[in-house]
Amino acid sequence: KWGNLPGGEIFTAPMSTNGTFVVDGVVGDYLCERFGDLQSAPLTIEVENNRIRSLRSENKDLRDEFRAYTSTDENSNRVGEFAIGTNTACTHIIGHILQDEKIPGVHIAFGHPYAEHTGANWVSKTHIDCVGRDFDVWFDGEQVMRAGRFLV
Template sequence: IRHAHMVNINRQIMLEGMRADFLKVDELSQRLVERARKAERITCKTPHGTEFEAELSPELKWLKTSGIITRDKWGNLPGGEIFTAPINTNGVFVVDGVVGDYLCERFGDLESNPLTIEVEDNRIRSLRSENKELRDEFRAYTSTDENSNRVGEFAIGTNTACTHVIGHILQDEKIPGVHIAFGHPYAEHTGANWASKTHIDCVGRDFDIWFDGEQVMHRGKFLI
């Protein structure tokens, strides 16, 4: 049995992210995940203010969901990302793409009113946004339980057919670049030893990414 989720799929996603050559997406994802598994630190920056670093552990698995659905694990479509649970993260992450869960439908594309998240030792230290409602809703969501404000996922989108933010988390988190999530670390897959009842993704734009100092992306374009 092979199982795929297409949560709230729409026509735009069918015409964009679902039209990717998933064999090529899988090849890219495999090259990237092989490098990621050897990395101790990943650093990312954007022109919009993100300066963020993830510390990684070989004991926490990297996973690839590239649109090729296997019998081993269900996946979302459109596919195209690699992800892990970081052992630690620090820095500023500017969410000028979208946030996940029900907040995505409510607030949509955040380019004009981004959410700036300061993270210290893997937890939210501060939130800033001119959109007070967004800031307060996000703060409430990430206060649900003791680990809702903890970074549980560090991911890199690999679907090169996704070229712009559409305001829909299912596709936008597959855009080439970094997204992080607060809350549940998919412990059943990554091997993390903690849990949360919540999980909310945060997507940015126009990333530069380095694996242990080696640049693998410039302004959202892969260099590998």
């Protein structure tokens, strides 16, 4: 079963997420068109127990609008997706979230966890993807990605 084109991501709804995610690519929904490429003024998201704990950005409008979007319902600020883009033909941010999230690297989303695909037992009315750049990824102690390039 496929959900959108181009193809090229694996995703899950994580049980537990803690840490810092720097969104220096794009954010989804209408915010993608409004704010575009965030490389020059990233959005830094602190996540604790699967929920947004704090937001930082030099762009106050982005920070405030993202906060409002992720405050829509009780689960809008909850990590609903952890994904790895796998489409090596997608090479750079173009400002269109459905393609940008397929770039090799990591993106997360807050809100709806697509339970029909992930088995998550909760819902949200919102879903907003957050794409970063040049990630390093390890699985079980083995590095599988360096600076957004697959090593395997």
